Amino acid sequence: MGMAVYAASDRSSSAEVGRLTRHSFSFGPHYDPTNLGFGPLVCHNDDVLAAGAGYPDHPHSELEIVTWVLEGTLVHTDSTGAQHVVEAGRVQVLSAGSGIRHSEVADARLGGCRFVQAWLAPSVPGREPAYVLGEAPQPASGLVEVAGGDGLPIGTSGARLLVARLAPGDAITLPEDPRQHVFAATGAVSLEGLELRDGDAVRVDDEPGRVVRASEETELLVWSFG
Structure with a gap:
C-alpha cells in the first residue's frame, strides 16, 4: 500500500435526529468489501452530537x-452500573469482552459534543468486560500516548493511540511501527507531500x-500498530 489518502469527502455517513456519524471504514449498511479495516482497526467513526443526543x-x-x-x-453509562463524564x-477505553451494554450521549446541560471512536479486535477473546477513563494529557510538542503503550490499557497487542x-x-515524526493510521481531526498538515485537512486520513504501511x-x-490522532 505505501501511503494511501482517504479524504473526508469520500467517507460514508449516517444521520439520525441530533447525530451525524462519518465512517472511515465499511460500517453497517455502508458495506465496502475493499475497506473493511486496517490491521486490528475495524471501525473509526467521527461523531457529532446535539445536546442530549x-x-x-x-x-x-x-x-x-x-x-x-x-x-x-x-x-457514558454501562451495564456494570457505572456512569462517567468524558x-x-x-480518552476512554471500553473492553467489551464477553458482552456489555452501554449508552453514550452528549451532556444535555452543556451543549453538543464531537468525538472520534475506534473499534479494534481484541488479542484474547472472552475476557470480562472492563472500562477505564484517562486524564487529559498535557499539551506537548510531540505525540502523546493516550491509549496503549504508556496510555490506558488496550486489549489489542501492539496497538497505540497517540x-x-x-x-x-x-x-512530528511518526512512530517506528510497521503501520499507522493518521487522522487530521482538525486543522491541516502535510505528510511527505500529501496534504491532510479536517477529517482526512492517510494509512501508512511501508x-x-x-x-x-x-x-x-x-x-x-495517530493509531500505530507494532
Whole structure:
C-alpha cells in the first residue's frame, strides 16, 4: 500500500435526529468489501452530537472501543452500573469482552459534543468486560500516548493511540511501527507531500518514521500498530 489518502469527502455517513456519524471504514449498511479495516482497526467513526443526543443503550462484545472526545462532554453509562463524564481532551477505553451494554450521549446541560471512536479486535477473546477513563494529557510538542503503550490499557497487542496538538510549523515524526493510521481531526498538515485537512486520513504501511508538519493549528490522532 505505501501511503494511501482517504479524504473526508469520500467517507460514508449516517444521520439520525441530533447525530451525524462519518465512517472511515465499511460500517453497517455502508458495506465496502475493499475497506473493511486496517490491521486490528475495524471501525473509526467521527461523531457529532446535539445536546442530549447520542446512542441509547445497546450491546457490544469482543471489541476494544476507544473514544477520544474533541469537543464538548460525553456521558457514558454501562451495564456494570457505572456512569462517567468524558470531557474534551480525555480518552476512554471500553473492553467489551464477553458482552456489555452501554449508552453514550452528549451532556444535555452543556451543549453538543464531537468525538472520534475506534473499534479494534481484541488479542484474547472472552475476557470480562472492563472500562477505564484517562486524564487529559498535557499539551506537548510531540505525540502523546493516550491509549496503549504508556496510555490506558488496550486489549489489542501492539496497538497505540497517540495524539498531538500542533501549532503552525510544528513537525512530528511518526512512530517506528510497521503501520499507522493518521487522522487530521482538525486543522491541516502535510505528510511527505500529501496534504491532510479536517477529517482526512492517510494509512501508512511501508516506511516508519515519516514526518508530519502542521500548516495551521491541528489536532492529530495517530493509531500505530507494532
